[in-house]
Amino acid sequence: MSAAPDIRDLAARALREAKRAGADEADLRVFESRELQLVVRLGEVEVLKEAGDRGVALRVFTGRRRAVVGTTELDPDGLERLAREAVALAAVCEPDDTHRLPEPGLYAAELPDLDLCDDGAAPDTASAIALARALEAATLGADPRIDNCQQSRFTRSLTRTVYVTSNGFEADWRRSGYSLAIQPVARGAGGERVTDTWFQRAPHFADLRDPEALAAEAARRVLRRLDARRAPTGTFPVVFEPRMAARLAAMVFHCAAGTAVWRGLSYLADRRGTRIASDRFTLVDDPHRPRGLGSRPCDGEGLACRRLALVDGGVLTHFATDLESARRLDLPPTGHGLWGGGVGPSNLHLAPGPESPAAILAGAKRGLVVFDMMGQGFDATSGHWSQGCTGLWIEDGAAAHAVSEVTIAGHLDEVLAGVDAVGDDLDFSLGAVASPTLRVAAMTVAGS
Amino acid sequence: MDGGLPPLDEGFLTRLLERALDRGGDYADVFVESSRSQILRWEEGRVKEADLDLARGVGVRVLAGEKTGYAYSDILAEDALLAAAATAAHIAAGGGAPAPAPRAESDLPDRYPVRRPLADAALREKVALLEGLEAAAATEPEVERHLASYAETVQEVLVATSDGVLARDRRPLLRLNCTVVAARNGRRETARRSLGGRAGMEFFADHPVADLAREAVRGARQLLDAVPAPAGPMPVVLGAATSGILLHEAVGHGLEADFNRKGTSMFSDRVGQRVASELCTVVDDPGFPGDRGALNVDDEGLPAERTVLIEKGVLRGYLHDRLSARLMNMRPTGNGRRESYRHHPLPRMTCTLMPAGDSDVAELFRSVRRGLYAKSFSGGQVDIARGDFVFNVTEGYLIEDGRVTAPVKGATLVGNGPAIMGRVSLVASDFTLSPGMWNCGKRGQGVPVNVGLPHILISEMTVGGTRGGGAP
Structure with missing residues (x-):
């Protein structure tokens, strides 16, 4: 490969170019990555993909106007053009008082070593x-x-x-x-x-x-899908397996995101400090887990972040904010900013409860276990949720057969208030958003 | 920035292909791409932020039997690109490289007839589109918030293949999005509408932005009046245009040849068999000028073609890329598409549609005593193996005694592709293309697509809502 300048030098150069092009303030992110993607099918290698790439994204502020420009062209000419283009683009925007870098005191003072990288040497x-x-x-x-x-x-x-x-x-x-x-x-x-x-x-x-x-x-998971039947239509308890319960956790996070709240795009916009779920429901975001899939030493805007319960015992305690939404809502930033805009969770999870998944299923008597969900049927503004699922039907407290072509629906207020069991099986190996098994006392199930 | 394709001359393309095949692969191609994307975000009555993204890179692919080797580089120096070709070559283990065939430039149609190129229009003119949306949306009663965005991409590609193809395409793509939040008595509803295509700025002369804004306002206000959706199986009338997502999800994905080659689709080994009601014909057609799903050439350098997938209920064929066509001994259909130079091609849809039928639209409703009219959709998903799908209805109504009555909210449709296609009992004559807004995701790659459909009646489909007890 060609000798390429270190990306730290590129970053410094791009900042200088931004200033020279007329930016009051600027920040930028430069990355370089290498990926290996390997697909084997029926014993043979089907796809082998190996590549490296680099990119820069520069954000400039001119008189509280903001524009973001990204490119894969990291040569000096490219960076100079990038800076000029960014400043020109900012000129078509209108000023917004929240569009400025944080006060330096808000930046993370220390960046903890979270052990997020091995050397990539194994496997070959x-x-x-x-x-x-x-x-x-x-x-x-x-x-x-x-x-x-x-x-x-x-x-x-x-x-x-x-x-x-x-x-x-x-x-x-x-x-x-x-x-x-x-x-x-x-x-x-x-x-x-x-x-x-x-x-x-x-x-x-x-x-x-x-x-x-x-x-x-x-x-085990593929075989249990065989011989699926239809579920009855009616109101039943619904058990969410961990990966599906994690999607419910992500929906709640989305509604507690400062970016959705200040725009009125969340049904939770006026609910901070109030009960939004049963007391078994505690939603925690923990950015500093060592070797965590979603771990980060600081947030995407450089701000300090820490472990925070957004929902504590069913009470909505915090909105997750970035700098802009914190300024809008007049709240302190919680370190949930993503670079380039928006908020996102780190290692978001529901706090585990005391029950085993088997006991949760047995306690449902007759109802549905959801192990897969399809489509996007959640409306954050109103809180209405209607979702296609695949799962197991429970009779007499035990899994009886697979079900497909079934939907569950309800308002998130009713769903969260109805959480009546939380499992002890929290596992972070599937994704940065995790949850133990969860049971909701009653949802509308539509099948045959 | 200037953009444009990296200047790789003929001689160097040949060297890249030679390097890619020097361990004995069957076929190699080089995909050169330059794309420029711009987004203007509108909020609180002004342009709040502007984004620009410029990407240039080269992907090299080698096929050896069923194997794909792929590498890419955004460092455009010759040694970096030759190194990428050598990496891709590793998939083959033999020697005796076939020499790449001499290339001839492909003669292609022009399905993106641009009169006023996006690159020539001033930013101010694009801002004015957003101002037009604001003027039509923000002052309407009950509208609490109006968000909008203008997005354009111009993607230039060059494909050079070892079997002698050299093809270029310059693909404009634009989309205008309008989101309206309406509120009444503490209740809030959101509606989002989009439109766009592969066109230049002249697109907006034919598609007044005020119409888009009014549609979003109407959608959000109507949801304030909506009743909970019913739950259970019932007859469903699918509206024209965006309901074509049903074809895309319920049928189209299952007909992408990679799934069928591997025997993992519910349509595997069923060519020539009845898979839908005889009223159903399903076509993938990249040929609508200016459409979001339009394509001159696919990302493997082959002309994009109209493909009949299902004819009067009988399965006729699959959507192929070069790999699936070669391995299944079929003719490629020009459906090898990729998101960017970072990705290898897969069989993908373009504009998937059902042509007009014979019935009068009113006839569809007349025959329904109690059911759902699903007029428009925001998206869906399919399980390819079983054919099970899910759709989210953004605008729906009850049908009572043959008449469309109250709007409903929160309806989801679930079903099984072949089963539902077997229950298409009437097809109306009002075929309509969807507004250009769809993105299709597969294996982590997104590509723009479109769909089209006339009104159709499905005799029974499961509706997921909150109002239990079967049909309304």
Whole structure:
């Protein structure tokens, strides 16, 4: 590869160019990353992709006007053009008093080392292929009904990001990420095909579990989809498996996001300090988990962040804010800013409860376990939720058969107030947003 | 910034292809891309922020049997690109490279007839579009907030292949989005409407922005009056235009050849069989000039073509890219698409539609005693293996005794593709293309698409709402 200047030097150069082009203030993010993507299917390598890229995104402020410009062209001429283009673009915007960098005192004073990067040395490509093959072979070997596979996939990414601001903040961090995923296909007695995806993600390669364990779970999950029937229509208890409960957690976060709140785009806009859920519902965001998938030393705007319960025992205690929404709402920023705008969670999770998933299912007597949700049926402004799902039907407190073509619906107020059991099975290996098993006492279920 | 394709000459393209094949792959291609995207965001009565993104890069792909090797670089120096080609070449393990065939430039149609290029229009003119939305939306009764954005992308691509293709395309794409929040007595509802296409600024002469704003206002205010959606199975009339998302989700994805080659789609091995009611014909057509789904050439250098997927209920074929066509011994259909130079091609849809039928629209409603009229949709998702799908209805109404009555909110439709297509019992004569707003995601890659449909009646479909007890 060509010798390329260090991205820290590029960052400093781009800031100088922005100032020279007329910006009052500026910040920018430069990244360089390498990725490996490997797909194995039926024992053979199907896709092998390896590449590296670099990019810069520059944000300029001129008289409280703001524009963002990004490019993959990092040569000196490119950066100079980038800066000029950004300042010209800002001129078509109108001023907004919230459009300025933070006061320097708000920046994170310390950037904790969260152990988010291994060196990317292992595995080499041959070992990665062997790993994906082993995962697929173990899944296909688990049961004769599993007779095909969409893909067995391994990915690795290594990213270095430099963030600098014209008022003195500088951060330079590296992150590695690995994932292993399998998508088996099983065939039922009537020729019916079902598929499921199961995976694991980790910032360190050493934290990926052994492929046999992943295969066993993938096999169990695809096989239980066979022989699906329709669910009855009516009002029933609904149990959300961890990955689906995490989506519910993300919906609540979205409604508690300062960006949605100040715009009136959240049904929770007027509800801070009040009860929004049953007392079993505690929603925590924890940015400093070592080796966490969503961990970050500071937020995307360089502001300090810390562990925070957004919903505590059912009471909405905090809105998650970035600098702009905090200024709008006259609240302190909570360190949830994303660079370039908006707010996002770090390691968002529902606090675990005392019950085992089996006890939660047994307690439902007759109802639905949701293990997959499709479509986007949630309206944050009104709080209405209607969602297509796949799952298991519960009779006499035990899973009786799979169900498909079923929808669940309700207003989020009723859903959250109805949370009557929270499991003890919180696991962070599936994503940065996590949850234990959750049961809602009653939702509208529509099937046959 | 100037943009434009990186200047890679013929000789260097040949060197790249030679390097890509020097371990003996069957086929190689080089995808050169330059794209320039601009967004203007409107809020609180003014342009609040402007974004510009410029990306240039080169992707090199090698096919060897069923294997794909892929590498890309946004460092455009010759040594970096040759290194990418060598990385992609690793997928093949043999030797004896076939020499790339001499290339001839493809002669292609022009399906994006631009009269006033986006790049030539002043930023002020684009801002004026947003001001037009504001003027039509913000002062309406009950409107609490109006958000809008203008987005344009111009993507230039060049594809050079080892089998002698050299194709270029310059693809404009624009979209105007309008979101309105309406409030009454503490209740708030949001409606979002979009339109756009592969066109220049002349697009807005034919599509007045005020109409878009009025539609969003009407949508949000109507939701304030809406009753909860019913729940359970019932007859459903799908509205013309955006309901075409049903075809895209319920049928289109299952007909992308990669799933069928691997035997993982519910349509696998079913060509020639009845898979839908005989009233159903489904076509993928990149040929509507200026449409969001229009395409001159796919991202593998092959002409984008109209493909009949289902004809009078019988499955006729799949959507192919080069790989699936070669492995299934079929002719490619020009559906190999990719999000950018960072991605390898996959079989993808363009504009998926059902042509007009014979029925009068009124006839569809007349036959329904109690049911749902699903007029427009915000999106959907499908499970390819089973064919199960979900749609979210953004504008829906009850049908009672053959008449459209109260608006409903929060309706979701679920079903199974082949099962629902078998229950299409009337197809109206009012075929309409959807406003150009759809993005399709597959394996982490997004591409612009469109859909089109006349009004159709489905004899039974499960509606997910909150009002239980079956049909209203």
